[in-house]
Amino acid sequence: MSAGLSSGQDAEGILGHRAGEAIAAIAPSLEVIGTAINGENKLLLPGFFNAHSHSSEMWQRGIIPPLPLELWLAQLYDFAPLDLEKVYLSALGTAVETLFSGGTSVVDHLILIPGKELETIATAVRAYKEIGIRAFVSPLIQDESMTAGIPSGETKQNHEAYFRSTQATLELIEEAVRQFHRPDEGMSILVAPTGIQLCSDALFQGCIELSDKYNLCRHSHLLETKAQEKLAQEKYGCSAVEHLGRIGYLGDRTSLAHCIHLTDTDIAILAETKSTVVHNPLSNLRLGSGIAPILKYRQAGVNVSFGCDGASSNDSQDLLEAIKIGSILHNITDFDYQHWITPRQSVEMASLGGAKGLNMADKLGSLTVGKKADLVMYDLTSLSLLPRTDPIGLLILGRPTNAVESVWVNGKQVVANGKVTTINVDDLRQQLYDHSQWDTKRKSQTVAQLEAYYRTVMDLL
Numbered sequence: 001m002s003a004g005l006s007s008g009q010d011a012e013g014i015l016g017h018r019a020g021e022a023i024a025a026i027a028p029s030l031e032v033i034g035t036a037i038n039g040e041n042k043l044l045l046p047g048f049f050n051a052h053s054h055s056s057e058m059w060q061r062g063i064i065p066p067l068p069l070e071l072w073l074a075q076l077y078d079f080a081p082l083d084l085e086k087v088y089l090s091a092l093g094t095a096v097e098t099l100f101s102g103g104t105s106v107v108d109h110l111i112l113i114p115g116k117e118l119e120t121i122a123t124a125v126r127a128y129k130e131i132g133i134r135a136f137v138s139p140l141i142q143d144e145s146m147t148a149g150i151p152s153g154e155t156k157q158n159h160e161a162y163f164r165s166t167q168a169t170l171e172l173i174e175e176a177v178r179q180f181h182r183p184d185e186g187m188s189i190l191v192a193p194t195g196i197q198l199c200s201d202a203l204f205q206g207c208i209e210l211s212d213k214y215n216l217c218r219h220s221h222l223l224e225t226k227a228q229e230k231l232a233q234e235k236y237g238c239s240a241v242e243h244l245g246r247i248g249y250l251g252d253r254t255s256l257a258h259c260i261h262l263t264d265t266d267i268a269i270l271a272e273t274k275s276t277v278v279h280n281p282l283s284n285l286r287l288g289s290g291i292a293p294i295l296k297y298r299q300a301g302v303n304v305s306f307g308c309d310g311a312s313s314n315d316s317q318d319l320l321e322a323i324k325i326g327s328i329l330h331n332i333t334d335f336d337y338q339h340w341i342t343p344r345q346s347v348e349m350a351s352l353g354g355a356k357g358l359n360m361a362d363k364l365g366s367l368t369v370g371k372k373a374d375l376v377m378y379d380l381t382s383l384s385l386l387p388r389t390d391p392i393g394l395l396i397l398g399r400p401t402n403a404v405e406s407v408w409v410n411g412k413q414v415v416a417n418g419k420v421t422t423i424n425v426d427d428l429r430q431q432l433y434d435h436s437q438w439d440t441k442r443k444s445q446t447v448a449q450l451e452a453y454y455r456t457v458m459d460l461l
Contacts (some may be wrong), residue, residue, distance in 0.1 A: 004135045009151025023369050041381050042405060045347060046366050046417055047374035049354020052257040052278040052307030055124065056081055058090035060312040063442060069225045070150050070289045071452055076312065077146065082113050083208050084123045086435055091127035092428050095315035096420060098133065104374040104409050105134040105354065107219060107307070109192055112139055114163065118179070119174050124392035129213050132414040132422045134374060136358055138219045140174060142199050149197035151230040153457035170206040177214050186410055195221035195239045196230050204249050206312030213386050217253045217358050224258035225289050228460060241266035243369045250275045255357035257307060260290040267300050276303040281326035283309035294326070295334045305353035314340040322398055323350050327396065331400040343396035371413040378403045
């Protein structure tokens with residue numbers, strides 16, 4: 001494959017070509033090997049990372065009312081799909097939306113069907129392999145019940161035991177690694193405890209051991225809400241970041257979603273341990289969780305990438321939208337405009353930042369000879385990218401629609417002429433329609449049970 005790159009001019013030139021799965025050379029003029037790609041008025045970039053998502057939430061997008069995370073989760077789990085076919089379809093849908101918004105990799109913090117955990121993982125893996133996106137499947141695990149995620153305040157609470165033991169959960173993840181962890185084939189398994197709010201130290205320690213044994217990356221939510229900040233003090237007598245640092249969970253293979261309520265000391269710990277923050281600006285706003293101090297992270301040297309989060313806490317998997325909001329949102333948090341994120345910095349965060357967080361910076365994240373050919377080509381004649389100015393600025397600061405012309409993952413073209421080549425998207429659309437129904441009056445019994453208590457401990461009464 002050879003590809004051309006236009007930086008806003010009408011000039012046409014060859015950017016590079018690949019041999020097999022990797023970029024073999026980059027130069028203004030190269031001998032064409034294989035099929036030549038017309039790059040006139042096209043923008044070629046490394047594929048972005050949707051570095052935090054929950055694919056099966058797709059079935060509840062648009063229906064959960066405005067609620068903070070702890071009550072939102074109660075409603076989510078009351079109506080979570082217990083259907084493997086829905087797991088399959090929503091993984092496909094997540095992948096398609098990611099591809100059409102510049103992503104070539106997705107981190108799926110996958111919600112597991114109780115009693116069908118391995119089947120859930122196998123189903124998502126099958127979907128991602130079929131479509132051809134690079135996937136980092138991160139089975140969402142916990143070993144404490146839902147109510148344990150809410151601070152106790154002045155009350156004393158007894159929580160029901162979780163239905164699966166810590167040891168059984170760790171054995172489940174180890175079996176998933178044996179069956180599905182194939183990074184050379186574009187399919188990785190991560191250890192992914194949901195977070196300090198629903199996980200014991202024993203579960204975190206077990207995940208650390210599995211991570212070290214199999215060279216796995218680690219993924220978790222961290223300090224998404226004020227409630228979690230309070231809970232950490234109740235559980236540990238210190239911040240959650242300090243505690244995770246002490247038990248050894250942080251490191252250069254660890255990515256942490258949200259990271260909103262952190263102190264300067266916490267930020268220094270993340271920088272020292274080379275941990276990655278995954279910024280999910282839309283869900284943070286949707287759930288009223290807060291604005292993560294992303295500019296502080298960048299100034300401290302913390303690696304930052306972008307995620308869409310789940311499709312019912314964001315209600316979309318549009319990665320370009322998350323990148324735009326996640327870039328300009330912080331202009332209001334620091335008066336010094338020299339600290340604001342530029343469009344080119346956003347591109348680097350979305351590509352190389354994502355790769356660093358998954359220990360893949362030597363293989364992915366930039367247009368570099370020897371790296372994997374995970375590439376996205378945008379059509380600069382798309383109406384949403386006109387009139388012609390700075391193509392990077394138009395892509396990041398604009399509202400690109402139908403702008404992705406081609407996508408390659410591991411050198412294989414999975415989108416051509418704006419259409420997915422590996423699955424029938426019209427058929428997917430029909431199946432998503434057929435497996436759902438209009439619903440505007442749904443009520444959650446668990447939210448009704450928890451709301452008064454939540455409002456009490458969060459001083460909302």
